[in-house]
Structure formats: structure tokens, C-alpha cells
Amino acid sequence: MHIPLLDLKAQYATIRDEIKPAIDEVLESQLFILGEKVVKLEEAIAKYSGSKFAVGVASGSDALLLALMALNVGYGDKVVTTPYTFFATAGSIARLGALPVFVDIDPETYNISPQKIGASLKTVSAKEKIKAIMPVHLYGQCADMGPIRAIAREHGLSIIEDAAQAIGARYKELKAGSMSEFGCFSFFPSKNLGGFGDGGMVTTDNETLAEKVEILRVHGSKPKYHHKVIGLNSRLDALQAAALLVKIKHLDQWTAKRRKNADYYRERFQKNGLNEFVSLPKVAEGNFHIYNQFVIRVKKRDELQKFLTQAGIGTEIYYPIPLHLQECFQYFGYKEGDFPESEKAARETLALPIYPELTTEQQDYIVEKIKEFYFA
Numbered sequence: 001m002h003i004p005l006l007d008l009k010a011q012y013a014t015i016r017d018e019i020k021p022a023i024d025e026v027l028e029s030q031l032f033i034l035g036e037k038v039v040k041l042e043e044a045i046a047k048y049s050g051s052k053f054a055v056g057v058a059s060g061s062d063a064l065l066l067a068l069m070a071l072n073v074g075y076g077d078k079v080v081t082t083p084y085t086f087f088a089t090a091g092s093i094a095r096l097g098a099l100p101v102f103v104d105i106d107p108e109t110y111n112i113s114p115q116k117i118g119a120s121l122k123t124v125s126a127k128e129k130i131k132a133i134m135p136v137h138l139y140g141q142c143a144d145m146g147p148i149r150a151i152a153r154e155h156g157l158s159i160i161e162d163a164a165q166a167i168g169a170r171y172k173e174l175k176a177g178s179m180s181e182f183g184c185f186s187f188f189p190s191k192n193l194g195g196f197g198d199g200g201m202v203t204t205d206n207e208t209l210a211e212k213v214e215i216l217r218v219h220g221s222k223p224k225y226h227h228k229v230i231g232l233n234s235r236l237d238a239l240q241a242a243a244l245l246v247k248i249k250h251l252d253q254w255t256a257k258r259r260k261n262a263d264y265y266r267e268r269f270q271k272n273g274l275n276e277f278v279s280l281p282k283v284a285e286g287n288f289h290i291y292n293q294f295v296i297r298v299k300k301r302d303e304l305q306k307f308l309t310q311a312g313i314g315t316e317i318y319y320p321i322p323l324h325l326q327e328c329f330q331y332f333g334y335k336e337g338d339f340p341e342s343e344k345a346a347r348e349t350l351a352l353p354i355y356p357e358l359t360t361e362q363q364d365y366i367v368e369k370i371k372e373f374y375f376a
């Protein structure tokens, strides 16, 4: 049996007949950059994510960058974030000459710990020049936004949600990307709503901020060829928008299937007596998890991954090196041991296939192989 971590061909087979005419329409129009399709997608994403405005951009990474720029984060400013995330989170901060203030994660949800943010803000040196908090809704589960919002209010900080992995996730009925100044989404093909290339979106309830991002994404040009600010080229294209407008109609159903697959794993791990070896994803109370990834924590992680690869099962380590230990970030001044929970998670976690088209037979095989690894 061969089971990839993600099978996009299986998904495409179910929507091919809807996608082709949508792409064809764009080809016939020969209108590729921004335009009507992108506006339609912006409206659809704003509605879906519970925000008033949405601005289409070139990638999730650019969404983060543009949100920071719109909040005037720049040289020497600081932004509180997690070291246990995809590179782009801290990369966007560093690109602007700003510095991340890393705060360790909650070991159960892998999301930034509000308690630890509070503790870190007590030290005066860290508080200096802090402009914003950038929590990540990792793997498809929202960070603990209630206390994070309270801290931001208390200290007068903005919040940018990195919701790249969390479209449709909810925190006590609030949608990911709608709980702060900005939500940042990615349409990278491996996300739950993935395009046929790169793409991203910034959401906000604030009209002034939405307009700022709209101007920044076209080199700061408004009116045309008049530049009051320096922006960048970060436009979403019509082909991506056309594909995503088809796909968003299926998103709730795909999410339901991911959640069903997660439940099935839980049942099978339990029935096979594996809970002693495999610690399953924990969903915090009030959270609606959309399982962009189903991440387990295990003993002998690297050996297990090798064993599963040999059995034809695709897995991935998200993420093997926490960001404070990345070579290019050494100038931040962090060292090994600074964030023990992030470092531990980086050593112990493994993502299993969870995509909507995964069958129960495939899941049975995966659990069977994990059992073989620990019991043989």
C-alpha cells in the first residue's frame, strides 16, 4: 500500500469537471491579475472567515508581511510570536528589520502560551518597542485568543493572527482570522483551501487597514503612479481565484471529512492499546479544530518515521528546528534551552495523513503499522 501524506490528485478527481470551465473562463478573458474573480474571492473569504474585509495577496507569507507593514511595524520594533511554527511567521517580522520576541508553546495544543506571554511582558526590556502579538493557529486549531486579546488590550498591542493553517477553525464560535486587527491566510496547495500555486489573503474588520493593505500590495500606488508609501508587488491572480472559488464550495464538507478521519484515528489508536505510546492531538475546550495536520507525539519518533516510510506511509515533521535555533536567526540572541516545550515538540511530533479522501482501510493500515512498530 502507498499512502502519501496528502493526495491532491484524489481531491482534483472529484472537482475536475467544475474546475476546467472556471479556468477556461479566465483563459478566454485573458485578464490575469486581480480583477473581478479576485474581488469575488475576497468577498467569499471575508464572509467565510467572519470578517468585513479581505484583500487577496500573492502568498500567506506576504499576507503576514503586508499586515505588519500596514501596522507600521519596522526597524527595531518587536513582535511577540511562537518559535514553533513555519518559517514565514518570524521571517516576515525579520524581513522588516523588526525582531521577534519568542514565547514558548503550550505542550498540549502546541500554540503560544498566553501565560508565558504575560510573564515575558513583565520584563521591562522585552516590553520596549513591542508593537504586536502574532499568534499562530497551528495545525488548524486556534490559539487561546481570549487571554491573548486581554493581554494585547492591557498593553496596547495589535494582534495579527497567522491563520495560514486554520481556515474555518473556530474559537468559542469566533472564526480564525476574525479575532484581531488582521487574519492572514495562505492558499498554498497543502493548506485546507489550496490553490494551483501560491496565494494568500488578509482579513480585517477595519476599513482603513484594509485599504492600506490594498495600496501596499501594488507598490503603494494610489492614485496610479503616485506613491506615498513603499509597498511591494503582491497581487493575487485570477486563475488562483477562479480555482479557489470552486474549491471553497467544498471546504466545509472536506473539513467534516478531516474531522471524521481524526475521530477514526482516535478510536483505532484506543482500541489497539496504543495510547501509551502515541499521544493524540488535544483539542482545547471551545475549539473547533479543522485538522490541517493530524500531529501525534511519540517516543522514538525518527525510527517510527523511517519504519512508516518503508511501509509506504507518508509522514512529515512540522517542524524539526524551532525558529530560535535557525542559523539565519542567530542574531536574535536566543540559544538552545530557551524554549524547552518547542524544542521537545520538535523532537517528538509527527504528522500522519488526514486528507479528506483518506479511506478507513488506509487508516487501518497506518494504525496497524504503528502498532507493529511498538509491539513487534
Ligand SMILES: *Cc1c(COP(=O)(O)O)cnc(C)c1O
Binding pocket: 059, 060, 061, 062, 085, 086, 088, 089, 136, 162, 164, 165, 185, 186, 187, 188, 198, 199, 200
Ligand atoms: C503555510 C504557512 C505560511 C505561509 O504561507 P505561504 O502561502 O506558503 O507563503 C505562514 N504561516 C504558517 C503557519 C503556514 O503554515
